[in-house]
Amino acid sequence: MKHQKVSDLMSDAVVRVQRGTPFKEIAHLLQEYDITAVPVVDAEDRPVGVVSEADLLQKMWGGDPGLSPEYEDRSRPGGGKASATDAAGLMTSPALCARESWSVVDAARVMARHGIKRLLVVDEGGRLIGVVSRSDLLRVFLRADRAIRTEIVEEALVGSLGLAPSSMQVDVVHGHAVLSGRLPDDVSVTVLEEHCRRVDGVVAVEFRPAGDTGAESSASVGP
Template identity: 35%
Template sequence: MDDEGRVLGVVSPKDLLTRESEHSFLKFRPKLRRKVQGTSAGELISRPAVTVEQDAGVTEAARLMEDHRVHRLPVVDDEARLVGIVGRSDLLRGFLRTDTELNEEVRTGVLLRSMSLDPNTVSVVMHNGVVTVGGEVERTSMIPVIVALIRRLDGVVDVPERLTAGLDDGHLPIEEPVGTGVLDSLKRRA
């Protein structure tokens, strides 16, 4: 960092490994020679530092890490001063949820709210992000919808399903909805 706390660069594991390895092509790459012969952080750092603003979202930080192939990002304020460091594990933490939290989200969010099912009629078993659902639902067409909604939840790894249905509606034709809106009634009059 400079005297005002602004990030100048970062010493990465790659920088340290470069310093420790032997390179016969140093005479052709002055920047690499500086790193290999460097004895201070200032001589080893990769410049400019890839940083993320403190107001940036998780997606932006993850994209920066992926694009620049780094494992940690300095977090800076509006004046580019260092306020912290974010690592890959920090970004993942937001997606990791306990089995108890996932169970509640599946029962309340998916089964009750989205599918209008009594959560007590479906068995929901969690283990390390694997959500196994079983029991009987009204129609077979509901099964892939339930599985898809559960898969979309953050922290879900897999959704083995053991669901059956009281009515096999897979063979029924899909009918176009009959227009019943105001515009449809006006069209019929014309």
């Protein structure tokens, strides 16, 4: 099974600045485009840092050491930022980046680990090509139930576990997958559920042995 990639969900319209971009121009860009941070790139369009609203606000309140809301675990003493006049002095560096080939799981894991809301996306040469946010990644949960069901059957049951497509009744409603049937001795319920959870858009997985209709019935999604 292949998760959607960062390149499938990212936005390629990225406002960017260079090291010499003045303070006021950065403030203007954040307001004009209604964004909270802007990447700083070098002459070859490779990210070297990020300037956020928090970085600019240090000019206002004196630049005492503190934590940037978007780059908490990588922030540094901010005293110098209070006197900075351009992106080079204001930016938090290095910038956290994702490769366009990363899966949505890879990107979500890095965002969670570092407590950030978005990742810059770079190509194989390290050049900035987009940005992906938490809300972008959450779009995988907007997949149609029919598409989720098809992938569970074709990729999880047949492709990964080697089961016949007719061996299991698969119902998906609002991302909740219910599988009914008999499992072969060499496939456990745990393994079955694990493979189904790997399908993008699955919210929950439930297995019901043949003959067990469960407390509630689930509306069937047709083939």
